[in-house]
Amino acid sequence: MLRYLKNDIPASIVVFFVALPLCLGIALASGAPLFSGLIAGIVGGIIVGALSGSQIGVSGPAAGLAAIVLTAIGALGGYENFLVAVVLGGAIQIIFGILKAGIIGYYFPSSVIKGMLTGIGIIIILKQIPHFFGYDADPEGDFAFFQIDGENTFSEIFNIVNFISPGATMVAFLALGILVLWDSFLTKKAKIFQLIQGPLVAVAVGILFYYFSKDNAIWNISSDHLVSVPIPDTVESFLGQFSFPNFQVIARPEIWITAFTIALVASLETLLCVEATDKLDPQKRVTPTNKELLAQGTGNIISGLIGGLPITQVIVRSSANIQSGGRSKMSAIIHGFLLLISVILIPRLLNMIPLSVLAAILFIVGYKLAKPALFKKMYQLGWKQFAPFVVTVLGIIFTDLLIGIGLGLG
DSSP states (O other): OGGGHHHHHHHHHHHHHHHHHHHHHHHHHTTSOHHHHHHHHHHIIIIIHHHOSOSSOOEEEOGGGHHHHHHHHHHTTSHHHHHHHHHHHHHHHHHHHHTTGGGGGGGSOHHHHHHHHHHHHHHHHHHHHHHHTTOOSSOTTOOSSBOTTSOBHHHHHHHGGGTOOHHHHHHHHHHHHHHHHIIIIIHHHOTHHHHSOHHHHHHHHHHHHHHHHTTOTTTOOOGGGBOOOOOOSSHHHHHTTOOOOOGGGTTOHHHHHHHHHHHHHHHHHHHHHHHHHHHHOTTOOOOOHHHHHHHHHHHHHHHHHTTOOOEEEOHHHHHHHHHTTOOSTHHHHHHHHHHHHHHHHOHHHHTTSBHHHHHHHHHHHHHHHSOHHHHHHHHHTOHHHHHHHHHHHHHHHHSOHHHHHHHHHO
């Protein structure tokens, strides 16, 4: 693993920048404390990353579980009660792994998996267009068609016209220019541009732009267009952000129903993501699926015990890892440590990053997943491949990940 550090460290930085707003956004979309998303990201990176059999998969809080979490927190009577279901869900996943239920992962057709990757690529781009122009009504990580702000994917884009932030838009175009220049030109010119990744430079430019334009009436970027990591003043207030499960409610049947729901959905999302990342892996390594369920279950138990959201392997982070040259599980583990260190040491600096810059980074991730050439290639393979591919893509765009895949399989 250590021999790939020169690849894994730059990749981990990109994954960190992709993961940070998603951890916060998914917590917001789930109606959970903001810090709970960061806990899940840290546990998903360090714990699940170390235990997983996947070399390039990255785990963290999942957009697909946000609606379940939002409903469950209300129905179970509070976040501490919900955490009991997360811990139990992790234990059920471990049982799935012991019973070798991971074998299901090997039966997803490749046309559906390719449709899933393409659909997610398109949905990333569509969902990031408002953030790119500084319209942040819907939190990052809400990937469902019907959004929690009452709009849908397309109506949100039409709403941008009235809410464009000139500063956020300007810095987004600057960042996108840097990323395209880096990706298509500079990395081929010199080794240094492979080590210092484009997204790191784009984020640095974003912070500088925010800092120097904050007194300008036209170009200043308001605080609601920036990353918002909770800032603790003391060690006590930092530790106070952790929540703990209320095990007194463990006998309630609705806790167990929620736990089974979390275990089932998280396991399905993970197995789908494992199949997809294995297809994207340049080295074509195969992830042992039962070992992955054991790793995810352990991660969910730990996340639930210290106040984190449920965890799955996540395609957005995993594909950003692969596209940035990540070669071993060290990139996932390092990204977890970067999340941990940064929220402790530099939360104020993180809160100077414009969300529009992170949208530009996600544009590139989305485009690489949904290249137009793939549609042509799938069409040439004939209708038996093309039909499930297109149905999956459209299903993901107009419903959500699991329903879209169900339609594709159907």
